[in-house]
Amino acid sequence: MPIHEPGRRVAIIAGVRTPFAKAGTTLKALSAIELGKIAVSELVHRTDLDPASLDLLAFGTVIPSVLAPNIAREVALMPLLPKRVDAWSVSRACASANQAITDAADQIALGHAQVAIAGGAESLSNVPILHSRGFSDALVAASKAKTLAQRVQAFGRIRAKDFVPTTPAIAEPTTGETMGQSAEKMAKLNGITREEQDALALASHRNAHAGTVDGRLTAEIAPVMLPPKYESAMTTDNGIRSDTTLEQLAALKPVFDRRYGTVTAGNASPLTDGAAAVLLMREDVARAQGYTPKAFIRSYAYAAVDPGEQLLQAPVLAAPMALKRAGLTLKEIDLVEMHEAFAAQVLSNLRGFESKEWAARAGFSTATGAVDRDRLNVMGGSIATGHPFGATGARVTTTLVNELARRGGQFGLMTVCAAGGLGFAMVVERA
Ligand SMILES: CC(C)(COP(=O)(O)OP(=O)(O)OC[C@H]1O[C@@H](n2cnc3c(N)ncnc32)[C@H](O)[C@@H]1OP(=O)(O)O)[C@@H](O)C(=O)NCCC(=O)NCCS
Numbered sequence: 331m332p333i334h335e336p337g338r339r340v341a342i343i344a345g346v347r348t349p350f351a352k353a354g355t356t357l358k359a360l361s362a363i364e365l366g367k368i369a370v371s372e373l374v375h376r377t378d379l380d381p382a383s384l385d386l387l388a389f390g391t392v393i394p395s396v397l398a399p400n401i402a403r404e405v406a407l408m409p410l411l412p413k414r415v416d417a418w419s420v421s422r423a424c425a426s427a428n429q430a431i432t433d434a435a436d437q438i439a440l441g442h443a444q445v446a447i448a449g450g451a452e453s454l455s456n457v458p459i460l461h462s463r464g465f466s467d468a469l470v471a472a473s474k475a476k477t478l479a480q481r482v483q484a485f486g487r488i489r490a491k492d493f494v495p496t497t498p499a500i501a502e503p504t505t506g507e508t509m510g511q512s513a514e515k516m517a518k519l520n521g522i523t524r525e526e527q528d529a530l531a532l533a534s535h536r537n538a539h540a541g542t543v544d545g546r547l548t549a550e551i552a553p554v555m556l557p558p559k560y561e562s563a564m565t566t567d568n569g570i571r572s573d574t575t576l577e578q579l580a581a582l583k584p585v586f587d588r589r590y591g592t593v594t595a596g597n598a599s600p601l602t603d604g605a606a607a608v609l610l611m612r613e614d615v616a617r618a619q620g621y622t623p624k625a626f627i628r629s630y631a632y633a634a635v636d637p638g639e640q641l642l643q644a645p646v647l648a649a650p651m652a653l654k655r656a657g658l659t660l661k662e663i664d665l666v667e668m669h670e671a672f673a674a675q676v677l678s679n680l681r682g683f684e685s686k687e688w689a690a691r692a693g694f695s696t697a698t699g700a701v702d703r704d705r706l707n708v709m710g711g712s713i714a715t716g717h718p719f720g721a722t723g724a725r726v727t728t729t730l731v732n733e734l735a736r737r738g739g740q741f742g743l744m745t746v747c748a749a750g751g752l753g754f755a756m757v758v759e760r761a
Pocket of ligand 1: 424500509510571574575578579582585594595596597598599600601671672747748749
């Protein structure tokens with residue numbers, strides 16, 4: 331596989347992200363495009379990248395602006411970068427930045443590119459709000475009207491209910507189930523208790539807080555100057571709770587199944603704004619330019635399950651495939667980064683890793699294995715840091731390669747679950 335070939339491996343040079351902010355708070359005035367530009371320009375500056383050497387920019391977003399749907403191109407058109415930099419946008423729900431990264435890596439492995447930036451951005455503070463069908467039909471009819479009477483007639487058809495706008499739902503178009511409802515279902519099917527979920531959420535906050543205080547997490551963050559005055563900056567994630575306790579978490583009411591549920595605001599990832607990006611290079615090109623890669627992409631895999639079954643369980647199928655492609659087993663993995671959409675999903679995924687039935691579904695005769703919890707999400711995860719859908723994959727990648735280098739481990743595994751029943755896994759190897 332070309333991605334393994336020494337000298338031509340795909341190197342991860344560095345990653346940078348904006349702070350992540352709960353939607354509707356500190357970053358609400360910035361669009362996903364603006365957040366993306368901040369992450370990418372900081373990445374270029376921090377790595378001292380010669381913009382002329384950049385071949386492409388791939389970017390993920392889940393709810394794009396209807397006015398500028400190719401976010402990658404808008405980000406690439408910032409003055410810092412040459413106009414000839416190829417740029418395209420991808421959408422694979424919460425694994426969108428991972429798709430951008432593997433797209434860019436494939437281009438490098440194929441010999442089509444040598445230097446790439448990949449990542450993603452999301453502003454859930456700025457989701458498009460749509461007119462209802464009745465209101466849109468009236469607007470179209472009015473725009474075609476030739477007389478004032480026809481125009482008045484077009485608007486006359488509008489009923490009170492037509493004024494109710496439509497916002498994008500975090501629900502499966504095929505099943506109508508929301509993400510939260512799916513997490514509830516997974517908790518029930520896999521026997522995940524409320525206590526386990528709250529304990530995982532607590533660990534997420536504690537680890538993220540530790541990484542913020544000692545500077546490991548903060549080092550991955552580009553400060554964002556805040557409009558309109560640009561006199562103050564946001565430098566750290568605002569969802570991390572240093573003071574949360576198991577008692578506080580236990581006191582929160584379930585949100586998605588109020589009577590029998592276990593998923594709460596405390597053990598779910600919050601709706602978040604932010605952007606993240608990584609710099610990828612072909613190994614020999616990186617070395618020739620004086621870069622020391624942090625890690626190499628050793629393998630990756632995508633998988634899918636029926637969204638009506640266990641929506642967020644596909645990482646369980648993707649992980650053994652990625653490990654096999656890497657020629658490794660879970661025992662050889664030093665660090666695991668698992669995107670935390672919900673604590674119930676992480677715990678279901680971990681149960682799935684230990685299950686022979688799930689292994690068989692992925693085509694393996696033995697279970698993937700038990701993840702050592704001391705090696706899991708050691709700088710926190712999406713529950714604490716937040717989850718700007720399109721950006722998370724690049725945040726996870728950055729943290730994994732940085733922490734792997736810091737701890738001296740050799741191999742890292744990351745997994746990301748995504749809407750549509752999709753799952754992603756990637757193995758990275760410390761350089
Ligand atoms: C779960 C969800 C509905 C909660 O939204 P919310 O109600 O706006 O959440 P908040 O942050 O306001 O938290 C609600 C309450 O819980 C409290 N709380 C949340 N986390 C807490 C913690 N760790 N410790 C203590 N209290 C906590 C808040 O302080 C707040 O209390 P208040 O009402 O007294 O102010 C929302 O975050 C959500 O939809 N998440 C899932 C997103 C999703 O589906 N993502 C896709 C995954 S791939």
